[in-house]
Amino acid sequence: MALALAMPLHHLLAAPPSTSPAAVAAHEPAGALAHRASPVRRGRLRLLSRRLSAAPLPALSSQGAGAVAEGRPTVLVTEKLGAAGLELLRKFANVDCAYELTAEELRAKVSLVDALVVRSATRVTREVFEAARGRLRVVGRAGVGIDNVDLQAATEVGCLVVNAPTANTIAAAEHAIALLAAMARNVAQADASLKAGKWQRNKYVGVSLVGKTLAIMGFGKVGSEVARRAKGLGMDIIAHDPYAPVDRARAIGVDLVSFDEAISIADFISLHMPLTPSTSKLFDDETFAKMKKGVRIINVARGGVVDEDALLRSLDNGTVSQAALDVFTEEPPPKDSKLVHHENVTVTPHLGASTTEAQEGVALEIAQAVLGALKGELAGTAVNAPMVPDEVLLELSPYVVLAEKLGRLVVQLVAGGSGIKGVKVVYSSARDPDDLDTRILRAMVIKGIIEPISSAFVNIVNADYVAKQRGLRIIEERTFLDGSAEIPIDSIQVHLANVESKFAGALSDEGDIKVEGEVKDGAPHLTLVGPFSVDVSLEGNLILCHQVDQPGIIGKVGSILGKMNVNVNFMSVGRTAPGKQAIMAIGVDEEPEKEAAKLIGDIPSIEEFVFLKLR
Numbered sequence: 001m002a003l004a005l006a007m008p009l010h011h012l013l014a015a016p017p018s019t020s021p022a023a024v025a026a027h028e029p030a031g032a033l034a035h036r037a038s039p040v041r042r043g044r045l046r047l048l049s050r051r052l053s054a055a056p057l058p059a060l061s062s063q064g065a066g067a068v069a070e071g072r073p074t075v076l077v078t079e080k081l082g083a084a085g086l087e088l089l090r091k092f093a094n095v096d097c098a099y100e101l102t103a104e105e106l107r108a109k110v111s112l113v114d115a116l117v118v119r120s121a122t123r124v125t126r127e128v129f130e131a132a133r134g135r136l137r138v139v140g141r142a143g144v145g146i147d148n149v150d151l152q153a154a155t156e157v158g159c160l161v162v163n164a165p166t167a168n169t170i171a172a173a174e175h176a177i178a179l180l181a182a183m184a185r186n187v188a189q190a191d192a193s194l195k196a197g198k199w200q201r202n203k204y205v206g207v208s209l210v211g212k213t214l215a216i217m218g219f220g221k222v223g224s225e226v227a228r229r230a231k232g233l234g235m236d237i238i239a240h241d242p243y244a245p246v247d248r249a250r251a252i253g254v255d256l257v258s259f260d261e262a263i264s265i266a267d268f269i270s271l272h273m274p275l276t277p278s279t280s281k282l283f284d285d286e287t288f289a290k291m292k293k294g295v296r297i298i299n300v301a302r303g304g305v306v307d308e309d310a311l312l313r314s315l316d317n318g319t320v321s322q323a324a325l326d327v328f329t330e331e332p333p334p335k336d337s338k339l340v341h342h343e344n345v346t347v348t349p350h351l352g353a354s355t356t357e358a359q360e361g362v363a364l365e366i367a368q369a370v371l372g373a374l375k376g377e378l379a380g381t382a383v384n385a386p387m388v389p390d391e392v393l394l395e396l397s398p399y400v401v402l403a404e405k406l407g408r409l410v411v412q413l414v415a416g417g418s419g420i421k422g423v424k425v426v427y428s429s430a431r432d433p434d435d436l437d438t439r440i441l442r443a444m445v446i447k448g449i450i451e452p453i454s455s456a457f458v459n460i461v462n463a464d465y466v467a468k469q470r471g472l473r474i475i476e477e478r479t480f481l482d483g484s485a486e487i488p489i490d491s492i493q494v495h496l497a498n499v500e501s502k503f504a505g506a507l508s509d510e511g512d513i514k515v516e517g518e519v520k521d522g523a524p525h526l527t528l529v530g531p532f533s534v535d536v537s538l539e540g541n542l543i544l545c546h547q548v549d550q551p552g553i554i555g556k557v558g559s560i561l562g563k564m565n566v567n568v569n570f571m572s573v574g575r576t577a578p579g580k581q582a583i584m585a586i587g588v589d590e591e592p593e594k595e596a597a598k599l600i601g602d603i604p605s606i607e608e609f610v611f612l613k614l615r
Ligand SMILES: NC(=O)c1ccc[n+]([C@@H]2O[C@H](COP(=O)([O-])OP(=O)(O)OC[C@H]3O[C@@H](n4cnc5c(N)ncnc54)[C@H](O)[C@@H]3O)[C@@H](O)[C@H]2O)c1
Pocket: 144, 145, 146, 165, 168, 169, 172, 217, 218, 219, 220, 221, 222, 223, 240, 241, 242, 243, 244, 272, 273, 274, 275, 278, 279, 300, 301, 302, 326, 327, 350, 351, 352, 353, 354
């Protein structure tokens, strides 16, 4: 299956296969692993020549992707989908095709499924997300417009929404051209008249397209394809789109103009903007009044961008001489809709995307995106999560693991009851800021901090929202390094300010709990705890001991763990100076029994120690 390259959403990426010292040493006895990290060496600007091993994107396990890992996920399809897409879904999931569900039936079904695939007719409301009770992980919109999906509600519950933004572009553009020509030449009306036994050649004299001005309102994918085609018909094209690049328009010979200019000089106006709060009923009485008398309007975008009552008035008073509508505020429109039955209006029942080719395309596109998301991957067509290019996702994947581990680690150092308000994440990098997208890393730090202390399920979709809800302020800073920008990040520091720590050794000179990590040979390493440099792999769990540096302690702790059958995979000691305060960081596979913890605590020179669960 050619799934789009993507980033895990629901939890960690597995660490890449590694031949790092950590991995090699993983099964050696504790004593043999002990080594001392060099004393504190903050502020150094190391030349970074190592190359990150690109982490393969693994099949995922544990919470979130469980349905895929433990069995087949269930996908509910509520509108007709192209056969190839359905076939692909059925290869990897149980597919329930249930069309024309009432809102109540949809709410009843949605808690039983992992994914929902819809087109434009299914209203995926807040109530639907609430009814899903956390099971629904992805909504796939087999098409472009996502105005039928409550994105805010999806984001709040961490449900990814993906769409299929490109596969029906040409179909929609062709339909706009079909309506343009049909309207200008009264094709639908003449057809109905002839079938009714009449022969009305004089009544259905049309207007020519050549030399007429067509205003494209919304110069995106569909709008620009309509422009290309209309140029071929000899029309003069202007466009209005506040966000479209001038160069792109110029490249196909289209002038971008203001809204008022577009609507006031056009003979034909074709609508191609999305329905959003700012475009809702954009075409109202006031707008129609500014149009050239006798203008013709085509709407293949969304019914809601037009005030349909105002359009009807404009048709009746002759401001608009004809309209061709594929979309309506309410779909299907009321049977007695005056607009639909108006003699100067040509209508189709939302057929813009309905070609065999487009439907096969969107079905395949959405099936791939949904299956990828169920595997815990983030496709490039995610609507409510950062759009991060595949190559960036791949490059950042080891740092994603590191960011979450650091979050998980730092939160466990907080003394209960002190409350966390501010989190500072500092990225040290030689990269230009524009060349380092940290949104995913920030999300993973948040996930690492919040999940161990709450029942919240945090992913890249809802991380910022969950943090905000909890009053957690996240500040991101950059430390610029000289040196090679070949690797994206040298280190990530996570600071928690104004909190008490259950492990005083983790407090920096400023009184923050501070930890730092790096990616080494593709694996996450802890490199700093408070003021102490260490170097320990974060692939397992961690014990931190704070002691006065003296010979023999490493051996004592190691032998206690060995006796208690706790496998040590890495050990590192950081100290400020020989014989002074030191920290021992021990990577362990299992959680030590209480007895082992007591024995370690009883070692006289150990001042404090803490076990940190990192997986
Ligand atoms: N009838 C159908 O079956 C059908 C098929 C495909 C797409 N559509 C609809 O067509 C619309 C466009 O689709 P697309 O794929 O071209 O999307 P797109 O995102 O590529 O293009 C939309 C463009 O509208 C612009 N825009 C946003 N607000 C605007 C405003 N106030 N004024 C002018 N322009 C504005 C955007 O900058 C963007 O360039 C969507 O609403 C989509 O749902 C309908």
